[in-house]
Amino acid sequence: MSVLSVRDLEVTYRTQAGPIPAVRGVSLDIATGEVLGLAGESGCGKSSIVNAILRLVPPGTTVTGEVLLNGENVLTMKPGRLRAVRWTQASVVFQGAMHALNPVQRIGDQLAEAIVIHGQSRQREALVRAGELLDQVGLPPRRLRDYPHELSGGQKQRVMIAMALACSPSLIIADEPTTALDVMVQAQVLSLLNELQHELGLAMLFITHDLSVLVEISGRLAIMYAGKIVEQGPSVSVFEKPAHPYTEALAAAFPAIGDQRFRKAPSGLGGDPPQPDAVPTGCSFHPRCPYAFDACASTVPDLYASGEGRRSACLLVPKGELIAR
């Protein structure tokens, strides 16, 4: 049973410089209790997908395709239904928690707000429930009366997690929840998310640019580049044996200490990801790709099957030549 089913999602922003396509055709599925990781560098379109799923994009943005949340298409919902669905079926743990909390409202009130507006309780009971949520994420209930600036970065992130659980959604979208945190705190927050996911049987879409994190927490992962998915499959096998040159480069950029594969110095990849309004022809990765050949500049690769439950958008796959490590 698929909690989230995205089909051919395209997100195009409207700017003064013209329309900018941030997401150029993405499809993915997440089943109940499953964790899907989504990795890619800044600007590849990951956050746009997050915003598009709950229709949080700025006005004027064009969103086409299908986003089925528990069977209902979010993109065609009426505003009232959309507001009801938000947070109760899918919620978001936002990045950084730096300004994601209202600075002049107490934590408890912000947690309770989510519960109250969805008609699940009145304010008093909602505050009690808020205390339980804080407990679940390892924070003492007295923190309910605090303001956001009185918490550390890690604590604020925990509050965001608690808030995301408030209405018992079936899907949690974690948008770079560990990016702005210190490494030690990162590990704590990750293990918390892992615990909660297993305990509550939550489906999760985990977005990050750190591939090694995804291997720990997600069963399957998808790699994004220039607004499209270029590889997807079971996390461990994608990380250990990438079938796309970009995945290989990403994996090499995050060496694991002690892992024999990284005995040589980690290699960065030359160049930058393309601007969304200036995507190269053919395979969007070909200018930076060490394996590129003549067809790469003119043919747009599909997501070819590249192994057990794996797909890769690289022309080497149909040629039968998976990239070597």
Next chain:
Amino acid sequence: MRPPEALGRYDVEAPPGVEPTPPPEVPRSPRAIAWTRRRMSAKRVWATYRKNRLGMIGLGALVFFIAVAVFAPLIASKDGLDPTCTCTGVPLQPPSLHFPFGTDNFGRSVFTLTVWGSRPSLIVGLFATLISVAIGAVIGIFAGYFGGKSEAVLMRLTDWFLVIPFLPLAIVLASILGPSLFVIIVVIGVTSWPSTARIVRAQSLTVKTRPYVERARALGAGHWHLTSRHILPNVGPLIFANTVLLIAIAILSETTLSFLGLGDPLTTSWGTTLSAAFGSGAASAGQWWWLLPPGLAIVFVVLAFTLCGFALDEILNPRLRER
């Protein structure tokens, strides 16, 4: 060996029989290079400015009013300002063919008064702002560049001028110094420098720590060289936009001070015309033709400067966020 400037294709010997094309005109001195660069960036600024519709409207209005002030003698005879002139008409008449804006209590043409009134207003606006910006720049550079105790003292002074309400201060100063255009220029100039000082100080602080300034200092550059050659040119664009807005405010201030009777009673400015009109009861008598033109002129001139100032601000000042 060819001189360093003429590099490039001219290292290669021209084939026989072909006249080598002369090298491009390359400026030799550092000063010439700097000025070429400034000319290019001025061209860039203008190209961007032209795209700003409101800015162009403001500029157009500005040019119009400056033209009116400069060519006033050609538009309306100066004799029209003299109450004893034979060219005056029946006093307090609404607009007619002969007097397009009607007449005042002396029978003078309000049109003439309005046209000639542009001169004092623009003059005061311009000169008061020049004084203000000069004082502000000097204070700002002293505070930002030299820092330490002088900065603390100067910033206290700046804050004081910012807190104290402008009009009461200007009234006290102007009434003691006596009624004249010069006094008004000085009073406005001496009280409106804080905004410039703040901008200049902030910019001096950043420029002071830049690598090329430190290098210059290591090479033995003195204070004068550093301020005039490095800090001032960097500060220039930033205060330019602010200066245009200051002119608008100066014009409004002059109008108010003149209206309150602190201006030169012998000068015809928009403020003194309004003061005379109100003083002779034009409001209760409903003599709208006497009251509207000077006021509207002020509004449009101020709007013109303001729109230009906003347009320049968008271009010249780094914006953190789009509004």
Next chain:
Amino acid sequence: MRGYLIGKIAQAFLTLLFVLVFNFFLFRVMPGDPAAILLRGSAAFNPESLAAVREDLGLDQPLPEQFVTYLGDALTFNWGDSFFQSGQPVSEVISGTIWPTILLVGTATLASAAIGLLIGIYGGWKRGSRFDIGSLSFTLFVWAMPEFWFGILVLMAFSGGVGPFPAIFPSGGYETAASDLTGLSHVVDVLNHMVLPFFVLTVAYLGEYALIMRNSLLDVVGDDFIQTARAKGVREKQILWRHAVPNALLPTMTVVFLSIGFIFSGAITIEYVFSWPGLGWLTVQAIEHKDYPLLQALFLVFSVAVIVANLIADILYTYLDPRVRAA
């Protein structure tokens, strides 16, 4: 936080001191005899008055002593005698005219701020809409307009009566002259006289409040927590009033108080136009009569009002912002 407040109060006193120093040196640094400057152009320009003024100013004493005497006088409301009010103490003259100004400026500030803030909120929330562009244009136009000219036009329209406008309001003053009204009818009479100046003062400054609030709101709307609220399913109206406005209001409140100084200045010309017998009208009278002691004292009073308003703004911000409160 207490240290912060004490610092602010100390600063306020320092500014006050600056004003007093300024007033003190104003006559003493001018070229010429201070007494002569003081009495210049007045009927009292004769040797006896000059000598009296010189003694009054203590010009024969050493400067530091003069300053101390001056400070003592200033702080005990001993501001000398008015010229044109035939020797009446300046402090009395001022206290007699302060109430109308408080009434007018107080009510106009409240109305202007309330309406201006609402316009700013709505314009900022619906940025780029016709309302937003319209209110911005209106604000710009009013800013470019001398407020006294607007006052004159309003006076002409609704008191003089021009064209289609009805002459329904009195042409100035605080109350109907030579009338003996008391109680409610007196109040109504005063209010009737206050309508036009109140209207002009309110309209003249609401644009600035609208602009400040709009900018503040635009700043807040870009912040992440607005997105969080939306994702939670909060209605747009609630996002505006429960999340955006409280955050945008904080910096706006300070600026509202800081701009009270400008309203006081504007009141000078408006009171003159409508003959509203307050401090502003008194100022213009003092200008006409070259009543320097009165002018200096009025400058002091206006400055104090602004300094106090700024202090209130600082204190208010300290209490309202939970981030500063904890510090």
